[in-house]
Amino acid sequence: MPFTTQRKVRFQHCDPAGIVFYPRYFEMLNSVVEDFFAEAVGHDFNQLHVENRTGVPTAHIETDFHAPSRLGETLTFELTIRDIGRTSMALRTVALCNGEPRLTCDSTLVFIDLDSGRPLPWPDAMRRRFATEDSQGKQP
Amino acid sequence: MPFTTQRKVRFQHCDPAGIVFYPRYFEMLNSVVEDFFAEAVGHDFNQLHVENRTGVPTAHIETDFHAPSRLGETLTFELTIRDIGRTSMALRTVALCNGEPRLTCDSTLVFIDLDSGRPLPWPDAMRRRFATEDSQGKQP
Amino acid sequence: MPFTTQRKVRFQHCDPAGIVFYPRYFEMLNSVVEDFFAEAVGHDFNQLHVENRTGVPTAHIETDFHAPSRLGETLTFELTIRDIGRTSMALRTVALCNGEPRLTCDSTLVFIDLDSGRPLPWPDAMRRRFATEDSQGKQP
């Protein structure tokens, strides 16, 4: 079962062609990762960044845009963990509108120390939550 | 009773000082007006812009920023109608966090024909909805 | 003589009505203030924020939008100092396209310590540069 959340396509997301301007999708995708960490992993971005001085920058991102999205539509984002490394994590996020796929995004995040910029091993508490999410993601 | 909606302060809103970058507040404020039209006035921005080829551009906007907002906070936006003209509308929107005021924004919108750019009188159906909102806004 | 710089209206600034979405103007206006500090005041935003842990948040901003701007146009921004206080500064920025005014923005910035959030008196070195800019602004 993927982590699921919704986003409304707003005026601020749309370009002169009346469809979502693709950099705005990446703002949405980042906010989905934000919700995933807060709700599924149990560490919100304020804790991660401000309190713990850690971060989860995106090292690689690859996206296929299947069909345009329009003002007023509601997109459902489904995030699943593809792989967990010692200091990184591979995610797949799909956005759909009424079941029609709009984009598929594969990304790799790295857990880092904000001050040194160096990768850090995922803390055990986070790793356990990933495992729960992951096994859910793999259930039939 | 003002029209009320909430926005979470996300990573994408925050600047290197760790607080909301003020142009992002205007994206939030615009999305509050968008919700106001969809939910209170009964005309969503897709209908207004794409179907009817009308728009509600902002002619004047004036904002006091009382205190900074931080990553992870939830802001409550309260919008009231200050005045309704033949082709325009004056709004006041206040954003609060746990009752603490963060900003007060007075704006004037104009109802226009998107193709000519000319102001249009508010349709009666919209005007009636404004009146309802307005009288609610003025109730003690 | 105001501080002058140009910005091209890009695809990312425009909304489904094909004109600049007003929150994008505030990104441009902030970047004009950024250039003003780097080029006229001699303190770039990296020095101010990262090295010195100071900031210049906007306390008040008031904007009249005179006419819409379209994709591909080049806007000329002219910034003048209206007033300098002990810890604050009042600016006026006008944007024009081929001499036609598009917006007039009056803003008040406060010089602060980023860590405490408290206002700081402008350093003498900055104050001298403001005076130079200001007297230039007032020359006939």
Added chain:
Amino acid sequence: MPFTTQRKVRFQHCDPAGIVFYPRYFEMLNSVVEDFFAEAVGHDFNQLHVENRTGVPTAHIETDFHAPSRLGETLTFELTIRDIGRTSMALRTVALCNGEPRLTCDSTLVFIDLDSGRPLPWPDAMRRRFATEDSQGKQP
């Protein structure tokens, strides 16, 4: 010889970690494609979108982020054509700061009719300009 242009890392691009927030890179990358069409291909985005009712949406994009970029840095973007199809084009864009690679982005654009959303064959005038750019790109 790639098509080359520069972008300054501004306050609006940076996140609470003090580095460029990756969705802002995509705004920069889109503006680089915009300059490429205006300057190298001879068709600016206003002509393409507003006058001709055509567009060049991104169908696929894949980006490696090699190192973070910081407030005040100047990035050099180098764009080369990797391949030209009947209705599409594959680009590679690299961003560097003082010769240090910051990102490599491979994207595929499709030339479409904005009204139908259907792919269109590239006009001969554009195709000739691509060929010139492309052969330059391949020169030793």
